[in-house]
Amino acid sequence: MSPTLSTALRRGSALVALVGAAASAGAQQPGSAPADTGRFDLTIASIMRGPETYGREPQQVRWSADGRWIHFQWNEPGTDWREPLRPYRVRAVAGARPERLSDAQLDTLGPGVAQGDLSADRRRRVVAWQGDLYVAELGRGTVRRLTQTVGAESNPTFSRDGARVFFLRDNNAFALDLATGFVRQLTDIRSGPAPKDSAAAAGQRGFLEREQRALLGTIRDELRADSIEKAERKAREARGLAPIYLNAGERVGSLSVSPAGDAAILVTTVPAGNKARRTIVPRYVTPTGFTEDIDGRTKVGDAQSTGRIAFLKLPAGSTTWLKMPGDSTARASFAFVPGWNDAGTAALLWAAGEDRKTRWVLAIDGEGKATPIEALRDSAWVAIGGSGSNLPCFTCAGWLPDGRAWWISEASGFAHLYTAKADGSDRRQLTSGRWEVLDADLSVDGRSFWLRTSEGSPFEMHLYRMPVTGGARERITTRPGGHLTTLSPDGTQVADVYSDANRPPELFLMAAKPGAPMAQLTTSPTAAWSRFPWIKPAIVEIPASDGVRVPARIYRPSDLGAPPNGAAVIFVHGAGYLHNVHNYWSTYAREYGFNHFLASKGYVVLDVDYRGSGGYGRDWRTAVYRWMGGRDLQDHVDASRWLQKELGIDPERVGIYGGSYGGFMTLMALFTEPKHFGAGAALRSVTDWAHYNHGYTSSILNLPQDDSVAYRRSSPIYFAEGLEDPLLMAHGMVDVNVHFQDIVRLTQRLIELGKTDWWLAPYPVEDHGFVRPDSWTDEYRRIFELFEGTIRNGKK
Numbered sequence: 001m002s003p004t005l006s007t008a009l010r011r012g013s014a015l016v017a018l019v020g021a022a023a024s025a026g027a028q029q030p031g032s033a034p035a036d037t038g039r040f041d042l043t044i045a046s047i048m049r050g051p052e053t054y055g056r057e058p059q060q061v062r063w064s065a066d067g068r069w070i071h072f073q074w075n076e077p078g079t080d081w082r083e084p085l086r087p088y089r090v091r092a093v094a095g096a097r098p099e100r101l102s103d104a105q106l107d108t109l110g111p112g113v114a115q116g117d118l119s120a121d122r123r124r125r126v127v128a129w130q131g132d133l134y135v136a137e138l139g140r141g142t143v144r145r146l147t148q149t150v151g152a153e154s155n156p157t158f159s160r161d162g163a164r165v166f167f168l169r170d171n172n173a174f175a176l177d178l179a180t181g182f183v184r185q186l187t188d189i190r191s192g193p194a195p196k197d198s199a200a201a202a203g204q205r206g207f208l209e210r211e212q213r214a215l216l217g218t219i220r221d222e223l224r225a226d227s228i229e230k231a232e233r234k235a236r237e238a239r240g241l242a243p244i245y246l247n248a249g250e251r252v253g254s255l256s257v258s259p260a261g262d263a264a265i266l267v268t269t270v271p272a273g274n275k276a277r278r279t280i281v282p283r284y285v286t287p288t289g290f291t292e293d294i295d296g297r298t299k300v301g302d303a304q305s306t307g308r309i310a311f312l313k314l315p316a317g318s319t320t321w322l323k324m325p326g327d328s329t330a331r332a333s334f335a336f337v338p339g340w341n342d343a344g345t346a347a348l349l350w351a352a353g354e355d356r357k358t359r360w361v362l363a364i365d366g367e368g369k370a371t372p373i374e375a376l377r378d379s380a381w382v383a384i385g386g387s388g389s390n391l392p393c394f395t396c397a398g399w400l401p402d403g404r405a406w407w408i409s410e411a412s413g414f415a416h417l418y419t420a421k422a423d424g425s426d427r428r429q430l431t432s433g434r435w436e437v438l439d440a441d442l443s444v445d446g447r448s449f450w451l452r453t454s455e456g457s458p459f460e461m462h463l464y465r466m467p468v469t470g471g472a473r474e475r476i477t478t479r480p481g482g483h484l485t486t487l488s489p490d491g492t493q494v495a496d497v498y499s500d501a502n503r504p505p506e507l508f509l510m511a512a513k514p515g516a517p518m519a520q521l522t523t524s525p526t527a528a529w530s531r532f533p534w535i536k537p538a539i540v541e542i543p544a545s546d547g548v549r550v551p552a553r554i555y556r557p558s559d560l561g562a563p564p565n566g567a568a569v570i571f572v573h574g575a576g577y578l579h580n581v582h583n584y585w586s587t588y589a590r591e592y593g594f595n596h597f598l599a600s601k602g603y604v605v606l607d608v609d610y611r612g613s614g615g616y617g618r619d620w621r622t623a624v625y626r627w628m629g630g631r632d633l634q635d636h637v638d639a640s641r642w643l644q645k646e647l648g649i650d651p652e653r654v655g656i657y658g659g660s661y662g663g664f665m666t667l668m669a670l671f672t673e674p675k676h677f678g679a680g681a682a683l684r685s686v687t688d689w690a691h692y693n694h695g696y697t698s699s700i701l702n703l704p705q706d707d708s709v710a711y712r713r714s715s716p717i718y719f720a721e722g723l724e725d726p727l728l729m730a731h732g733m734v735d736v737n738v739h740f741q742d743i744v745r746l747t748q749r750l751i752e753l754g755k756t757d758w759w760l761a762p763y764p765v766e767d768h769g770f771v772r773p774d775s776w777t778d779e780y781r782r783i784f785e786l787f788e789g790t791i792r793n794g795k796k
Helices: 013-017 103-113 203-215 217-239 527-531 589-600 618-624 631-647 661-672 694-701 708-714 716-722 740-753 773-789
Strands: 059-063 069-074 086-091 124-129 132-137 143-145 154-158 164-169 172-177 183-185 251-257 263-269 280-283 292-295 309-313 318-321 332-340 346-353 358-365 370-377 397-399 405-409 416-420 437-442 448-453 462-467 482-487 493-500 503-511 538-543 549-555 568-572 604-608 654-659 679-683 727-732 758-763
Touching: 059 482, 059 493, 069 103, 069 503, 103 124, 103 132, 103 143, 124 154, 132 164, 154 251, 172 251, 203 217, 251 332, 263 332, 263 346, 332 397, 346 397, 346 405, 358 405, 370 405, 370 416, 405 437, 416 437, 448 482, 462 482, 538 631, 549 589, 549 631, 568 589, 568 631, 568 661, 589 604, 589 773, 604 631, 618 631, 631 654, 631 661, 654 661, 654 773, 661 679, 661 716, 661 727, 679 773, 694 708, 716 740, 727 740, 727 773, 740 758, 758 773
Parallel strands: 568 604, 568 654, 654 679, 679 727, 727 758
Antiparallel strands: 059 069, 069 086, 124 132, 132 143, 154 164, 164 172, 172 183, 251 263, 263 309, 280 292, 309 318, 332 346, 346 358, 358 370, 397 405, 405 416, 437 448, 448 462, 482 493, 493 503, 538 549, 549 604
């Protein structure tokens, strides 16, 4: 979205009155302009057809091994909403048209486009495809099949010299010689506990055993046979692999073999099992006519899965169980190996602490010694991952050709790129500033980083190239908006899924050179949708009560050629840590359309990147620590004040709506700040954080049994007595994320408090994210009718 008002739509109210059937596109060549099928009708029903009209985003973009084709998942314009994404490919030349792949074609071509490990010379890629192993020759595009087995092979990597492929099968590591096809097992990891040899009893029982041996020959023969079997077993184990026994219930999570084949790192998991109580989500509308139960998740603070990390010396099988540095009691709740250095002498281990307040990047040497490269601690919580392509990849890490480690860290307060030697010395910050590195990868020659960043503006994301030593960055993409890029195998071309604020993502092709022209390869919306004058909402900055300026997108009635009705609506995005105010296509595409609809009816609409949102650094992200519904809610209160000051809109004529975290925020707004809002619609809302999941909630609010204050002041159910304004609640009854039980408990609370002017709309077949257009239409019709009957005319 442009920071200035769009001038594309200034043609008067006649354009808003476009009426016609939102018909699906007719027969056409994929990638060509959609057929002329009529005009888009700006109604709730048409908007809620969703991707049937605005199209499906090209996803899972991959290059063929020879760099001549781009493969992706997609659907043609107007495809029925029930249809899943289908496999397509398109030639990597301007003007090419996508072609649908059959299952037979996908089986044949799949190994050539699957992601996998590159050989040291960057000429080959080894992949696992449908449980078997393949080697693709980059440049030539030829593919060689290595296995065809019933057991599934996975996680293949090349040896240092490229002569062998290491892979996993049945929770163990194997090596396959590429010249001979010979397969050798490298580890012998077994389910525990380890068998124990019987020991002589003592006391009274020992007396009885000795008496049995002295009196009975059959007992002596049995003991002799046991002794021989024990000796033979130990001799076999000495000649072969030393078995590694896990604890009872413990499982292999991941196993990473060094390029030298002489070491591996094992990460295990131990499910909580009977220690935790799982929730049950009833499913009422079923083919059988009987209610069926869905086994759900645990609740925050309950017993969680645990695990261990081990360094294995191969082939001896000696095992060293690793501990996190610092506090000897510190344990990792999440760990993985980004990779080994080219020599195979050190591995990079990424791990997050159990309390989510520490994140380690460790170098593990050939003897299993762990050296901290970074131990990032945060008094709130460390970021361990985002929820979208426009958020930093905090798990991105690896090795440079010279043996230095690289990783993305929030140590400076913003996500930036760092490098250091394997011993943790000579740490260097390669990027800096009040912007974020979203992801990073090495170039084919290992001399440069390819970076996607928000440098220049938090509202855009672009591709840059930078030397591995740091320094000046070369901007590759130039068109304003959002770029999700995938480099060709030789690094000379870019497959770019690009969008701007009023046009959804499409696949483009460009040379990997600054300012190169972009050739569009897909067209996803219907012709009717494309002809509608969708706006690029302006981005405004709202002065918050703590002096911070909060970004928001604004939809004005004048943008749609409509007179203002004196009311406003604030839309609250979900997920909390999500970036939604920007100059490219929103993941809230239906709400983008609905906000147009509201503006066409005279409402001013604001969409705020409140505190806790992504894209603005660590302090913005953690401003909700121990109080969700605190600073983030105040940003919406300040937005209501801004509407009053700048546009003269009475606070009692400001509505608010949103789903998930946005629904939670709506409840907190109406329950605790009723003077700044006149009505609200809370969709799939969290009403009590003690009933939400562990991974998300424990980071922000700690554990309910340890920090009851944080949970009480963050949970709407404790403030329901403050409801003064009309409230619509809508919730899917098969919601396995925010359970329907959440809204049922709040409903009972409202009943017991004697509250009026609230409604609950249940959706019997919907999960957290609705699927059916009729459900979407019903829900948003109710939201619109709520605002029309209340804030439009200042009535309650």
